[in-house]
Amino acid sequence: MPEQPPYLRIAxxxxxxxxxxxxxPGDRLPSRARFAEEYDVGDNVVRRAQEHLISQGLLEGRAGSGTYVAEPRARLRMVRSLAREKRGGSPFRADMAALGRAGTWEHRTEAKVPAPEDIARRLxxxxxxxxxxxxxxxxGNGKPVQLSTSWEPYDLTGGTLIVLPEGGPYAGKGVVERMAAIGITISHAVEQPEPRTATTEEAHLLGVQRGALVTAIERTYYAEDxxxxxxxxxxxxxxxxxxxxxxxxNRP
Incomplete structure (x- = not known):
């Protein structure tokens, strides 16, 4: 049998x-340099070993902080439903509340961003x-659950109370409720899910290994017209x- 790769041995x-x-669970592991010295291997071997255990859910990486033993995490069942859009307030917060978790988020908004070709086509x-x-x-309860990048036409919301999704009186509301505030009724949404692997940035934010499987959903909301x-x-x-x-x- 071939010899086990060094990173799997360290893992x-x-x-x-x-x-x-x-x-x-929750303990911070010693530095990679310390493990490399202890096991007489290179830093890259330790990194791959830790990434392997992160992909299995045993460890989690925190950008700028280190590597920690992961808290046990149940796999969340996330339901995509028309009903989630009929709730008041944030659909995500309501989704997490239904699972007994506190839903929060961090955000970064940029106004007047030129639309790339694919985004322009979708809008x-x-x-x-x-x-x-x-x-x-x-x-969800402080653990990363999903990432999202949202785009809205500036010609549609510029100069209104909802131009900044996380600012003003409608901050934190869902798209349906925000658009209704400026007289736009959303009739439906189209979602296209596809499996792919996580980018380096996504992996850091989600606490998974680079290249781990993710579901990418392309979603677009449409008005009645x-x-x-x-x-x-x-x-x-x-x-x-x-x-x-x-x-x-729809019943007959």
Whole structure:
């Protein structure tokens, strides 16, 4: 049999040390340099070993802080449903409340961002037309649950109370409720989910290994007259969440 790669050997040793109780959930592990010296391997070997255990949910990386023993995490069942859009306030917060978790998020909004070609196509505007872009990191009980980048045409919301999704009297409300505030009724949304691997930035934010499987959802909201009024790229880690679609049935 071929010899086990060094990083898998180190991963097995770390796994055994965690199982023995040497480190408890939430404990910060010693530095990679210390492990490299202890096991006489390179830093890259330790990094790959830790990334392997992160992908298995045993460890979690925190940008700028280090590597920690992961708290046990149940896989969340996230339901995509028309009903979530009929709730008052934030649909995400309501989703998390239904799972017994506190839903919070961090955000960064940029106004008057020229639309890239693919976003312009999805919004039905010219490439380079101004948009409002908001990047979100959604958390359930403080743990990363999903990422989202939202785009709205600036011509649609500029000069109104909802131009900044997280500012003004409608801060934190869902797209449906915000658009209703300026007289736009959203009739439906289209979502296209696809599996892919996480980018380096996504992996850091979601607490998973780079290259781990995620579900990427391309979502676009449409007004009653058929205009697309918002589009978003949503990223959900497959190891931590399962996505279920609830489809209403119109009775005859």
């Amino acid at each position: 097995d040793v770390l796994r055994q040390r965690i199982a023995s109780g040497e480190w408890q 039905g505007i010219e490439a380079g037309a101004l948009t409002v872009r908001t990047a979100y990191e959604f958390l 058929g205009r697309p009024v918002e589009t978003a790229d949503i990223v959900v880690p497959a190891a931590h969440c399962e996505i279920v679609y609830e489809i209403p049935i």
